Amino acid sequence: MKKIITILVAAASLTACDIERLPYGSMAAEQITGNPSEALGSLMNGMYAQLKTWSDPMHRCGEYAGDNMMIRGTSTDAFFQFISYKRTPENGRLQTFWDYGYKAVAQASNIIDMIEEGQSAEIDNQLGECYYTRGLMYFYFVRAYGRPYYQAPDKNLGVPIVNGTPEDIMGDMHMPDRATVQATYEQAINDLKKAESLMTINKGPIYASKTAAQALLSRVYLYMSGTYEKPNQEYAKLAVEYADKVINSGEYSLLPREQFMVYNTLVPENNSESIFVIKRVASEFSGFDHYYGIGGMYANIGGMGWGEMYASAKYIDLLNETGRNDWRPDRYKIVDARAAFIEPTYTDDHKEVFRFIYEASPENLQYAQLDVAHSGSTVTCKDTEENTYTLTPVDAAQDIYSITYKDGKTYTGVLDYFIITNKSYPQFYITKCSREGEDSQLHSPIISRLGEIYLNRAEAYAKLGQYGQALADLNLIRERSIPGAGYASLDATTAGDRIDKERQLELAYQAERSYDVFRNGKPLTRRYPGPHYQFEDIPATDYRVTYYIPQNAINAYPGTLTQNPKDNAGVVLN
Numbered sequence: 281m282k283k284i285i286t287i288l289v290a291a292a293s294l295t296a297c298d299i300e301r302l303p304y305g306s307m308a309a310e311q312i313t314g315n316p317s318e319a320l321g322s323l324m325n326g327m328y329a330q331l332k333t334w335s336d337p338m339h340r341c342g343e344y345a346g347d348n349m350m351i352r353g354t355s356t357d358a359f360f361q362f363i364s365y366k367r368t369p370e371n372g373r374l375q376t377f378w379d380y381g382y383k384a385v386a387q388a389s390n391i392i393d394m395i396e397e398g399q400s401a402e403i404d405n406q407l408g409e410c411y412y413t414r415g416l417m418y419f420y421f422v423r424a425y426g427r428p429y430y431q432a433p434d435k436n437l438g439v440p441i442v443n444g445t446p447e448d449i450m451g452d453m454h455m456p457d458r459a460t461v462q463a464t465y466e467q468a469i470n471d472l473k474k475a476e477s478l479m480t481i482n483k484g485p486i487y488a489s490k491t492a493a494q495a496l497l498s499r500v501y502l503y504m505s506g507t508y509e510k511p512n513q514e515y516a517k518l519a520v521e522y523a524d525k526v527i528n529s530g531e532y533s534l535l536p537r538e539q540f541m542v543y544n545t546l547v548p549e550n551n552s553e554s555i556f557v558i559k560r561v562a563s564e565f566s567g568f569d570h571y572y573g574i575g576g577m578y579a580n581i582g583g584m585g586w587g588e589m590y591a592s593a594k595y596i597d598l599l600n601e602t603g604r605n606d607w608r609p610d611r612y613k614i615v616d617a618r619a620a621f622i623e624p625t626y627t628d629d630h631k632e633v634f635r636f637i638y639e640a641s642p643e644n645l646q647y648a649q650l651d652v653a654h655s656g657s658t659v660t661c662k663d664t665e666e667n668t669y670t671l672t673p674v675d676a677a678q679d680i681y682s683i684t685y686k687d688g689k690t691y692t693g694v695l696d697y698f699i700i701t702n703k704s705y706p707q708f709y710i711t712k713c714s715r716e717g718e719d720s721q722l723h724s725p726i727i728s729r730l731g732e733i734y735l736n737r738a739e740a741y742a743k744l745g746q747y748g749q750a751l752a753d754l755n756l757i758r759e760r761s762i763p764g765a766g767y768a769s770l771d772a773t774t775a776g777d778r779i780d781k782e783r784q785l786e787l788a789y790q791a792e793r794s795y796d797v798f799r800n801g802k803p804l805t806r807r808y809p810g811p812h813y814q815f816e817d818i819p820a821t822d823y824r825v826t827y828y829i830p831q832n833a834i835n836a837y838p839g840t841l842t843q844n845p846k847d848n849a850g851v852v853l854n
Contacts, residue, residue, distance in 0.1 A: 320395065320406050327387040327413055328487075328558075334380035334417075335558045335725040337373040339574050339713075341424055341827060342791025348595045348784065349578070349710065350810030352588045352702040363812055365824045369831035369843065377424070378830050381417045382442070388414040389444030401480055408478030412488035412496075414443070415471030416727065419500055422464040424827050425844065428799045428820060429461060429504045430512070432852045437842055438464025455839040458829075465504060472497050482531060485554035486724075491526050492556035495728035498522035498736045507801040508776035511743035519740035523733050526555065532730040537760055541620035545715045548724050555728035562719045570721035575714035578789070579623065584720040591622050591708040593637055593645075593808035598785055602765045604678040608697050617761035618785050621712035625700040634661040634671060635706065636693025637809060638685055645809045647706055648685075649698055659695070705809060712789040726790050731757055735783050742775040750775060758782055776800070798825050823848050 343349065344362035351363055358373045360366075388410035397404055418439065426438040437458040459467070475493040482489040501519040506512040526532070533552045535543060540553075548557040560573075570576055570584045580587035599605055605619035606612060610630070614620050633649040640646040650661035650669070659681060662668040671681035679695035699706035716722040734753045741750035747770045755766035767778060783796055797804050797820070804818040818824060823845045834841045845851055 320391070320403065323387070323391050324406055324409065327384060327391065327410065330380050330384035330387060331413070331558045332560060332564070334377060334384060336574060337377035338381075338420060339725055339791045340373060341377060342794060343789060344589075345804075346793030346797065347804060347806045347808075348592055348788040348793055349589050350592045350705065350806075350808065350812070352590070352705050352811075354811050355588075365813075365816075365818055367824050367828055369828040369834070371828070371830065374827055375830040375832055378421075378833055381421055385414050385417050385442065386445055388417075393444050397478070404478045405481040408475040408490070408493070409488040411471045411475035411478065412493050415468045415475060415493070416488075416496060418464055418468040418471065419496065422461055422468065423503065423795050423799075425829060426461040426464060427826055427851070428801070429465065430506045430510070430799070430801065431821075432854050433462035433465065433504075434460055435852045436461045437844070438462075440837075440841065441467050453838045455837065457840045458842055465500065468500060469497065472500065485548045485551065485557050486559035488556060491529050491531055492728060494522045494525040494529075495555045495733055498526065498733055498740075499728070502736050502740055503795075503799050505740060505743050508743060508772075509801070513744055516740040516743040520737055520744070523737035523740065526730070526733045527737070534730055534734075534756070534760060537617050537763070540760060541614065541617045544621060544712050544723070545718055547717050551729075553730045554726065555730065555733075557727060557729075558725045560716075560722060560724045562717070562722050565722070573713075573721045573723060574725065575711070575721040575723045579709035579711055579714055579721075581711070581714055581720040585714070587707065587709060588702065589710070590705060591710050592806070592810070593647075594806070595784070595788060596622070596708060598781060602762050604675075604680060604694065606678075615762060616785070618788065621710060621789070623709045623711055624696075625707040625709060626697045627700060629698075631698040633696060633698045634659075634681065634683065634693055635696050635699070636683060636685075636691045638691050639687065639689065643813075643815050645807065645814055647701075647704065647809050648693075649701075649706065652695060710789055731760075731786050732790075732792075735779065735786060739779050739783075742770070742779055745772070747771055747775060750779070754779055754782055757786055761785070821848070821851060821853055823851050 340359045341362050344359055345365070351360070354360060358371045361368060361371055391410045392407060395403060395407060397407060418441070422438040427436040438461045439458055440456055441459045441464065442455055472493045475488065476490050476497070479488070479490040479493065482491065498519050501515045501522060504512060504515040505519055506515070532555060535551070535553050543551070543553070548554045548559055565573065571586060576585035577589045578587070579585050599616045599619045599622070603615035605615050607619075607622065607624050608630070609626065632652045634652050635647065635649045637645050638648055648663065650663050652659060652661045659671045660668050661671060661683070663686070667686060669683050669685065671683055674680045674682050674692055680692065681695065682690055682692045684690045699708070701707065713723040714721050716724060734757050738750045738753035741747070741753065751767060751770040754770065759766045770778065780796065780800065780802070784793060787793065794804065801820045803820065806812055807814055826844045828844050829841060834843060
């Protein structure tokens with residue numbers, strides 16, 4: 281038999297760019313071409329299986345490098361490098377991201393090479409799913425390993441374009457170096473457009489579809505649309521065009537506010553907003569394996585999960601910008617629907633405290649929770665028996681006060697119940713990646729949902745100077761979460777900040793934030809409590825914006841695989 285296609289239950293795998301063919305689970309080319317409908321089921325299952333393992337580090341490298349969360353302390357886990365920006369090529373989680381992403385590329389490519397188009401609508405649709413998967417991988421790779429598109433995309437490097445298992449795998453194989461950022465984007469776009477043309481059957485959000493390809497194209501073109509200050513209007517128009525296709529398809533609808541507040545509990549198939557989601561099921565986890573899922577770092581639910589990462593003070597401030605979200609059990613009031621995904625760990629005795637953030641040192645912000653006493657309308661708190669402070673009302677109706685603390689500085693905080701701390705940090709648990717189907721830490725990572733598509737179009741409209749249309753899309757998402765809080769106007773001076781803020785609020789904990797910051801040329805600022813470097817801003821021009829190619833991948837690669845710059849001197853900006 282001339283050609284063997286291996287399957288993970290299905291396919292040849294590119295592991296750290298070391299391609300291997302496994303002797304089991306293999307199917308002869310003649311078997312596949314002779315009965316493609318029967319063979320494709322197993323092949324497609326194998327391709328989708330790669331995405332499940334890939335999606336875990338995908339989430340961590342996208343979300344942990346942002347400013348929506350903080351961790352209780354330093355960690356020996358490789359993901360701490362994402363948070364600390366201490367980049368190294370020896371990172372096991374990035375290795376998994378690379379390995380399983382390229383396994384999916386290899387699997388998709390081998391299916392494409394083996395199966396002829398035009399045999400039936402069903403087979404063409406499955407080929408479209410393969411093209412979608414390959415385009416998805418190249419896009420997620422290039423945004424992690426390549427520089428933002430507005431920075432010299434024809435000079436900076438993306439990733440190797442290796443579509444399928446080479447014929448001379450057992451011989452003298454030589455594979456290409458990394459393609460440019462521009463060429464990698466072109467590969468992703470070509471794959472996604474091909475997927476769009478082939479797919480005519482929508483099997484639901486846990487499978488790729490025509491609208492899933494269009495949704496991702498709206499984001500790809502948005503990433504290419506430059507900054508607000510120097511937009512690329514050609515790509516902004518295309519972002520609008522593809523967002524229009526999804527929105528006008530009529531296949532998806534925004535959840536009403538009350539349903540959106542339990543978004544995390546809905547299985548993808550029952551969620552009208554989900555376009556493409558990497559489906560996970562509880563049977564894939566055994567017992568305490570849930571500890572190691574995405575949600576396990578954000579919360580401990582029913583004894584399951586580490587619960588070591590919490591909503592950042594920056595994100596909480598954004599949630600409270602239009603009015604305080606009160607999570608106290610007996611006063612529960614959610615102003616911004618996105619606050620429903622935050623759950624502070626109050627003690628059972630509901631001890632009242634005044635919580636605020638103060639400067640413990642010039643480069644260290646820290647939380648304080650001081651015991652409170654009331655005497656008529658006067659509210660006091662104390663940190664020791666000797667130090668008592670009278671609080672000044674800022675908004676007494678919302679229990680917001682200020683304190684002139686022992687360092688002589690004035691800070692604003694809230695009356696609240698004591699939140700259990702972990703290494704002095706109040707546990708503002710995040711549940712957006714938990715409770716799917718009410719299974720404690722089950723979560724199916726989201727690739728595309730309708731809320732993002734409206735925000736993609738809003739940003740693209742703003743970059744085209746069409747502020748009325750941008751405002752309508754922006755307010756549709758904003759007022760779903762904060763009724764009556766839509767903006768009255770939008771213009772060149774306000775659009776960037778307002779749209780970016782809404783993307784941060786809406787897409788938090790979906791692995792988008794760090795990329796959104798840098799692609800628009802903005803610095804990442806994290807001036808809030810946590811063990812990260814609180815006063816170190818990461819500009820979009822910094823070499824650490826990109827991740828290193830895993831060193832094991834470089835070592836195993838049959839050819840040259842160029843590493844990313846190791847300092848700012850190697851960064852190409854124009």
